[in-house]
Amino acid sequence: MHLILLGAPGAGKGTQGSQLAERLGVPKIATGDILRGAVREGTELGRRAKGYMDAGELVPDELILDLVREALADDSARQGAIFDGFPRNVGQARSLDRILLELRRRLDGVVVLDVDDDVIVERMSGRRTDPETGHVYHLVHNPPPEEVAVWVVQRPDDREETVRHRLTVYHDQTSPLIEYYEQTDLPVHHVDGTLPIEQVQAKILSSLNR
Ligand code: ADP
Ligand code: ADP
Numbered sequence: 367m368h369l370i371l372l373g374a375p376g377a378g379k380g381t382q383g384s385q386l387a388e389r390l391g392v393p394k395i396a397t398g399d400i401l402r403g404a405v406r407e408g409t410e411l412g413r414r415a416k417g418y419m420d421a422g423e424l425v426p427d428e429l430i431l432d433l434v435r436e437a438l439a440d441d442s443a444r445q446g447a448i449f450d451g452f453p454r455n456v457g458q459a460r461s462l463d464r465i466l467l468e469l470r471r472r473l474d475g476v477v478v479l480d481v482d483d484d485v486i487v488e489r490m491s492g493r494r495t496d497p498e499t500g501h502v503y504h505l506v507h508n509p510p511p512e513e514v515a516v517w518v519v520q521r522p523d524d525r526e527e528t529v530r531h532r533l534t535v536y537h538d539q540t541s542p543l544i545e546y547y548e549q550t551d552l553p554v555h556h557v558d559g560t561l562p563i564e565q566v567q568a569k570i571l572s573s574l575n576r
Pocket of ligand 1: 374375376379380397398399401418419420422423424425426427430450451452453454458523532
């Protein structure tokens with residue numbers, strides 16, 4: 367199963383993607399997580415990506431495609447993958463088509479998590495991450511356990527101003543992918559991302575007939 371999760375920053379792609387990946391037994395390929403790891407480790411990739419990420423801009427495609435190629439070549443991804451945060455623009459979508467063709471694999475579908483911008487801004491302000499495990503929480507909607515709550519951190523790009531810019535980038539560059547995929551014969555499932563986390567998961571699974 368090769369599945370793309372599409373949606374604005376904060377729509378719940380990471381939260382749903384982790385649960386789905388576990389259920390379906392395939393890895394989640396989250397380019398944002400991979401990039402944040404590279405920034406933390408201070409690698410060449412991290413150094414080149416950091417400025418774009420802090421500004422809420424997309425990192426150049428050539429830095430992203432190698433990551434995806436590598437992740438897909440991993441043994442764990444033999445049965446497929448859940449793409450979270452990739453592709454981010456039409457160029458990346460075309461490249462993904464090419465990469466999958468080379469690997470003789472194909473996409474099975476696209477899930478779009480629909481969430482309005484005003485909800486997004488509230489979500490991002492409450493988003494906290496466990497820096498040890500990468501697990502994502504929300505102070506109100508999905509609070510961390512007490513022992514974890516003391517060390518969760520806020521992402522630097524989750525400040526309101528940067529979130530608003532990332533939303534503009536999403537509407538300009540990423541949301542056209544919905545139409546891009548609707549013009550193919552791939553199934554594109556729209557799910558109401560404002561429902562509680564478990565209900566969103568259930569709707570995704572039923573749209574995939576699972
Ligand atoms: P969110 O989960 O809030 O949508 P991500 O973790 O996916 O955010 O991405 C955080 C940042 O990492 C983006 O603002 C961008 O700078 C960079 N990034 C992640 N994935 C990509 C990608 N596929 N192409 C370009 N930049 C990316
Ligand atoms: P994305 O990967 O699309 O940027 P996340 O999965 O990181 O989104 O979710 C953004 C924030 O919203 C997190 O703090 C997460 O705990 C919270 N969240 C995710 N899904 C829901 C939901 N259905 N209802 C309320 N809060 C949610």
